[in-house]
Amino acid sequence: MEFSTKMHEKTDGTGTDPLLRIEDFSLRFQGHDVCVVDELNISVSAGETLCIVGESGCGKSVSAMALMGLLPKDVIDIPDGEMWFEGQSFDLTTSTLDAHLRGNRMAMIFQEPMTSLNPSFRIGDQISEAVRRHTDSTKSEARVRALEMLHRVGITAPQQRMREYPHQLSGGMRQRVMIAMALVNDPSLLIADEPTTALDVTIQAQILNLIRDLQDQTGMGTILITHDLGVVAEIATTVAVMYAGQIVESGRVADIFDDPQHPYTLGLMSSVPRLSGPRARLTTVPGVVPTIANMPKGCRFRSRCPFASEQCAVRPALIDIGKAHQVACHHAPLEQVVSVQ
Amino acid sequence: MSVSEPAISHRAENRVWKKFRYHRSAMLGGILVVFFILIALTAPLLPIPDPAATDWGAVRKAPSAAHWLGTDEIGRDVLSRMIWGAQASLLAGVVSVAIALLLGVPLGIIAGYFGGWSDAAISRCTEALLAAPFLILAIALAAFLGPSLTNAMIAIGISATPIFIRLTRGQVLSVKAEDYVDSARAIGLSTPKILVRYIFPNILPPVLVQATLTIATAIIAEASLSFLGLGQQPPDPSWGSMLNTAKNFLNQAPWMALWPGIAIFLVVLGFNLLGDGLRDALDPREH
Numbered sequence: 310m311e312f313s314t315k316m317h318e319k320t321d322g323t324g325t326d327p328l329l330r331i332e333d334f335s336l337r338f339q340g341h342d343v344c345v346v347d348e349l350n351i352s353v354s355a356g357e358t359l360c361i362v363g364e365s366g367c368g369k370s371v372s373a374m375a376l377m378g379l380l381p382k383d384v385i386d387i388p389d390g391e392m393w394f395e396g397q398s399f400d401l402t403t404s405t406l407d408a409h410l411r412g413n414r415m416a417m418i419f420q421e422p423m424t425s426l427n428p429s430f431r432i433g434d435q436i437s438e439a440v441r442r443h444t445d446s447t448k449s450e451a452r453v454r455a456l457e458m459l460h461r462v463g464i465t466a467p468q469q470r471m472r473e474y475p476h477q478l479s480g481g482m483r484q485r486v487m488i489a490m491a492l493v494n495d496p497s498l499l500i501a502d503e504p505t506t507a508l509d510v511t512i513q514a515q516i517l518n519l520i521r522d523l524q525d526q527t528g529m530g531t532i533l534i535t536h537d538l539g540v541v542a543e544i545a546t547t548v549a550v551m552y553a554g555q556i557v558e559s560g561r562v563a564d565i566f567d568d569p570q571h572p573y574t575l576g577l578m579s580s581v582p583r584l585s586g587p588r589a590r591l592t593t594v595p596g597v598v599p600t601i602a603n604m605p606k607g608c609r610f611r612s613r614c615p616f617a618s619e620q621c622a623v624r625p626a627l628i629d630i631g632k633a634h635q636v637a638c639h640h641a642p643l644e645q646v647v648s649v650q
Numbered sequence: 651m652s653v654s655e656p657a658i659s660h661r662a663e664n665r666v667w668k669k670f671r672y673h674r675s676a677m678l679g680g681i682l683v684v685f686f687i688l689i690a691l692t693a694p695l696l697p698i699p700d701p702a703a704t705d706w707g708a709v710r711k712a713p714s715a716a717h718w719l720g721t722d723e724i725g726r727d728v729l730s731r732m733i734w735g736a737q738a739s740l741l742a743g744v745v746s747v748a749i750a751l752l753l754g755v756p757l758g759i760i761a762g763y764f765g766g767w768s769d770a771a772i773s774r775c776t777e778a779l780l781a782a783p784f785l786i787l788a789i790a791l792a793a794f795l796g797p798s799l800t801n802a803m804i805a806i807g808i809s810a811t812p813i814f815i816r817l818t819r820g821q822v823l824s825v826k827a828e829d830y831v832d833s834a835r836a837i838g839l840s841t842p843k844i845l846v847r848y849i850f851p852n853i854l855p856p857v858l859v860q861a862t863l864t865i866a867t868a869i870i871a872e873a874s875l876s877f878l879g880l881g882q883q884p885p886d887p888s889w890g891s892m893l894n895t896a897k898n899f900l901n902q903a904p905w906m907a908l909w910p911g912i913a914i915f916l917v918v919l920g921f922n923l924l925g926d927g928l929r930d931a932l933d934p935r936e937h
Contacts, residue, residue: 411835418833425833428830429851490837
């Protein structure tokens, strides 16, 4: 693990420095030329929630896994990327995350609560194990901490649940346990990879509220990966829209929802059913995400974009078009606000 | 067999036991196995003659009140030899499978979890060993090591190892892809800890089933090696060597071949039924 000698003067939360900043992070699978994650730039401040949105296969999850150092090193290749986390600099190209950072300062919860817990061990033991990995606490201290955490994530009768096995819990409860396990060491950053996708709608809302409440209590930053725009509207502070491994638009949540500038974001917004307004056929974004093998040169959305023109053969840079609102499109800013109905 | 099923949970244990309890053939297998184990363990306590004591006045006597299962060609009590022979057979079955597990499971875990060149090396060796038939390999190894019961057990154990390497490797490959292994890494657990706490318990059920079935195979292998003179050495009794002597007297004293034959048949049947029952009981698909 290489640490930069230069430490930022301000630490997270107290100053303007974001808790996590990723610059020019690219990732490709070995044997392929095209980056599946291409020049990703994101930042998250303490207490904020960044939502990374995009359809399946756009590189959301793989980015998160890479940041946690969970991808097998013999499969991926990281040509470029730098990360600042809690004022420390990490060179993503030469190092993977220190295991001590994982689960301690930075935690992750997964999409599938049904399969994300070890079926052979009791809930209490699994959470205690996470505590003991990162602290010098004794077995009983760790159990007290685990119990307290289960209580905090809203599990009823935590004493009893501690002794139960994962298959005895419902999906929503398992996701709460996952959250308890992830947050038991008070991480400053939580990465949640589609945490509500596998749950039904009422439980989804409960889990999102829980994440938000815990965030209010601890001031942690959150990266939430989702394809559900309803979730984004519910919880996001800032949004990054990803398409085929690239961020095509990012900004405050209000900017993205009220004034989407990238044709892809527009497409996403118009594919959400609405309760108000005239009833019309739902629009979809035609086509599918291009595969790595036949990624178009220039703008990667070109093959599906209704506005595509000749200049799109050149890759558009991410440009500022408003306060903290960036778009990668040659046609931005759009001359008029396009009605999304 | 799915691997996401808890191996050692209380509720699961109860459910497994319940399913096992109502599995008639499995219970029959269990009873047979327990019967032979009890006989083998209590051999020193039973009121039977010394299995090596000869009686030239009672050579090749048919079963009678004095000798329930008859006597052999130098007047030894066949019942006594059968009971002591059970020790050799069961010991060979259990010890050789233990050897195969101790070698095969760690190698399988290494091959499956780490992949790469270690997987390539281990898998190629496994395939090479599997290319030779189990019994032929055991005979070759036993002949190489020299005739004794211990060497026979080592030979059988090594011959049975590739089955466990291959089974374990396959199970690890599927367990490794489970989300809970990723989540273990996400909380920062070390690789050894993940192997011991997350991989091993979850590959166990199919390995246990295979181990039970392999005990049956190993018992046949021990009997075969002893039959060929490569296992238990005279005068110590073994079902295999008893069969070897008995084949010379099939017309005059058929009981000499009958009893060891029946015993081998029953104990192998017992372990096979038990293994099948375990497989059904541990199979999460049939709740």
